[in-house]
Amino acid sequence: MAFFKTYSYSQINTYKSCPEQYKLTYIDGLRKSDQSIEAFMGNRVHEVLEWVFKERANKFTTFDKLTAKYDDLWLNAWHDKIFIADPRVNTDHIYTIGLRCLGNFCTNYGPIFDAPVYANELKLEFEIEDYKFRGILDRLDKTENGKWIITDYKTSKRAKGIRAAKSDIQLGLYYVAVQQNFPEAKQILTGWNFLRHNKEIHLQPEEESIQKIKNQVVRRIKKIEKNISDGHSFFPKESILCHWCYYWDECSAKKISNPARSAR
Ligand code: SF4
Numbered sequence: 001m002a003f004f005k006t007y008s009y010s011q012i013n014t015y016k017s018c019p020e021q022y023k024l025t026y027i028d029g030l031r032k033s034d035q036s037i038e039a040f041m042g043n044r045v046h047e048v049l050e051w052v053f054k055e056r057a058n059k060f061t062t063f064d065k066l067t068a069k070y071d072d073l074w075l076n077a078w079h080d081k082i083f084i085a086d087p088r089v090n091t092d093h094i095y096t097i098g099l100r101c102l103g104n105f106c107t108n109y110g111p112i113f114d115a116p117v118y119a120n121e122l123k124l125e126f127e128i129e130d131y132k133f134r135g136i137l138d139r140l141d142k143t144e145n146g147k148w149i150i151t152d153y154k155t156s157k158r159a160k161g162i163r164a165a166k167s168d169i170q171l172g173l174y175y176v177a178v179q180q181n182f183p184e185a186k187q188i189l190t191g192w193n194f195l196r197h198n199k200e201i202h203l204q205p206e207e208e209s210i211q212k213i214k215n216q217v218v219r220r221i222k223k224i225e226k227n228i229s230d231g232h233s234f235f236p237k238e239s240i241l242c243h244w245c246y247y248w249d250e251c252s253a254k255k256i257s258n259p260a261r262s263a264r
Contacts, residue, residue: 006125006132009170012220017241022224023234024247033081034246037091037263040082041098042155044073045195046138048102049153050120053139056113063106070102083260085243091263101155101195108198118142124177128214131221135177148182149202150174150190159194165203172213175205 015022024030048070055061074095084090109115122137141149152170165171171190178188191202227234236253248254 006134007217007221008134009173012169012217015220015224017239018237018245019227019234020236020251020253021245021247024250027228027234030247030250032246033079034258035079035082036244036260037082037084037089037094038155038244040077040263041094044070044077045098045101045155046121046153047073049105049139052110052113053115053117053120060111061113062111063103066102066106066110067099070098074098080262082263083246083258084263085258085260097196098155104195104198105193108200116141116143118148124181126173126177126180128176129218131218133173133177135173137174137177140178146187148178148185148188150178150188151200151202152190152192154192154194155196156194157196159197159199160192162201162203165191165201166205166209167213169213169217172205172210173217175210176214 011022011026014025048066051069052061052066055065084094118140119137120139122140123134124137125132125134127133137150138153139151141147141151143149150171152174160168171192175188175190178185178190187204189202189204191200193200226232236251238253242248242254243258243260245251246258248256248258
């Protein structure tokens with residue numbers, strides 16, 4: 001078993017939510033095409049938002065154009081491994097939530113979409129102590145008055161507040177990524193756009209909070225690497241998240257396949 005040369009927020013987060021899922025994904029290298037309907041919708045919304053800022057140089061982008069693009073991406077990406085874990089929802093329901101996210105975004109940024117976007121889906125590499133990281137930022141803006149603003153789009157059900165943002169590992173890592181890749185950036189804000197709730201929050205983190213996040217991440221990586229070198233097992237951590245996990249056939253805690261129904 002080899003140590004990872006490069007870490008990502010998803011790796012760190014997966015280990016925290018379930019060490020066995022971490023092992024199956026990142027050590028055994030198991031990859032499945034199964035996907036939750038919520039993740040499928042989230043990906044399509046992200047793609048539309050990336051597209052709309054590329055389009056803006058030429059035209060006015062109305063909500064109708066946004067929805068046409070969403071439909072197009074939805075139909076083209078549809079596959080037979082999309083599942084619905086929550087019995088209270090169906091495909092139309094989730095599709096409509098995606099539309100609501102786009103509607104909120106269009107109201108705030110459209111129809112000209114002239115926000116000072118520097119890049120979308122920006123891949124960055126950075127380092128913390130001896131560890132290398134990579135991250136993909138949904139959006140990075142650079143304003144005329146010298147502010148760099150990181151935005152992570154969320155289509156999830158729950159919105160969080162400024163307190164959660166201060167200690168959020170993902171936002172902290174993105175901050176470090178911009179700090180290291182753009183040394184000219186003197187003022188960096190990081191935050192979320194909860195598209196479903198039309199709630200956007202950004203903050204300028206204090207160096208002390210960033211240091212705490214760095215320490216937390218390094219501690220977690222050391223634990224993972226120690227687990228590997230000592231040959232300890234990666235135990236299953238069952239939780240509500242199991243409903244959205246597609247490793248039930250491989251998981252030592254599960255006796256049946258994931259009962260989620262196929263989406264249509
Ligand atoms: S089913 Fe649950 S316990 Fe098993 S690997 Fe997935 S998240 Fe972990």
